Amino acid sequence: MSWLFATIYDPFMRGTEAACLAQWRADLLAQARGAVLEVGAGTGANLPFYPPGIDQLQLTEPDGNMLARLEGKMSASRLPHARAQKATADALPFENATFDTVVSTLVLCSVPDVARTLSEVRRVLRPGGRLLFLEHVAAEDRPARLAWQRRLEPFWARVSGNCHLTRRTGELIRQAGFAIEQETRESVRKALPIVRPSIRGVARR
Ligand SMILES: C[S@@+](CC[C@H](N)C(=O)[O-])C[C@H]1O[C@@H](n2cnc3c(N)ncnc32)[C@H](O)[C@@H]1O
Numbered sequence: 001m002s003w004l005f006a007t008i009y010d011p012f013m014r015g016t017e018a019a020c021l022a023q024w025r026a027d028l029l030a031q032a033r034g035a036v037l038e039v040g041a042g043t044g045a046n047l048p049f050y051p052p053g054i055d056q057l058q059l060t061e062p063d064g065n066m067l068a069r070l071e072g073k074m075s076a077s078r079l080p081h082a083r084a085q086k087a088t089a090d091a092l093p094f095e096n097a098t099f100d101t102v103v104s105t106l107v108l109c110s111v112p113d114v115a116r117t118l119s120e121v122r123r124v125l126r127p128g129g130r131l132l133f134l135e136h137v138a139a140e141d142r143p144a145r146l147a148w149q150r151r152l153e154p155f156w157a158r159v160s161g162n163c164h165l166t167r168r169t170g171e172l173i174r175q176a177g178f179a180i181e182q183e184t185r186e187s188v189r190k191a192l193p194i195v196r197p198s199i200r201g202v203a204r205r
Pocket of ligand 1: 039044062104105
């Protein structure tokens, strides 16, 4: 499944990226500063959008097939200071207060324990550091869609790398002790209805 997921990820996402995601990534990542960590970097969809002025870019990804694609894109990118490492976001191999910015895009739906992951993100951020997030979430204001998300979630998680449909990620970020400074909720265009509700923004440690 891991090989298949890594192979089809970019072609499967192409229409959605063109419709909105690429622009959302660009707007979000323009706010990255200083030493930057990206968790669950996948095939490297964010690589084109990092601003040239950042001091350091550390990418992490637990899946070997995704990591291989990420490393391939890194070698063709204009980011000579970027490094990639195999790691899960719930046990980050970095000292406390190492980074100014942590980036998580479409990852908190898939981690086994969101609270633990956010606690790790908080630990490696410097005081005042920022989490830039873009995640698909539960359809809180559409009961019929939420019911479908609940029904399909067990199957969906099995076929899409443990991706959950009903997480209230904004609330979980707040509960982890972050102050959310920017928050946009918007429907992901050209995506399946169950993964359309999304949240993106900036949370400060
Ligand atoms: C839907 S993909 C998103 C990839 C990329 N972040 C993007 O925006 O296109 C989900 C990613 O989360 C990764 N992932 C799954 N569990 C994880 C964990 N516990 N820690 C970090 N990443 C994880 C997967 O391997 C996969 O690369």
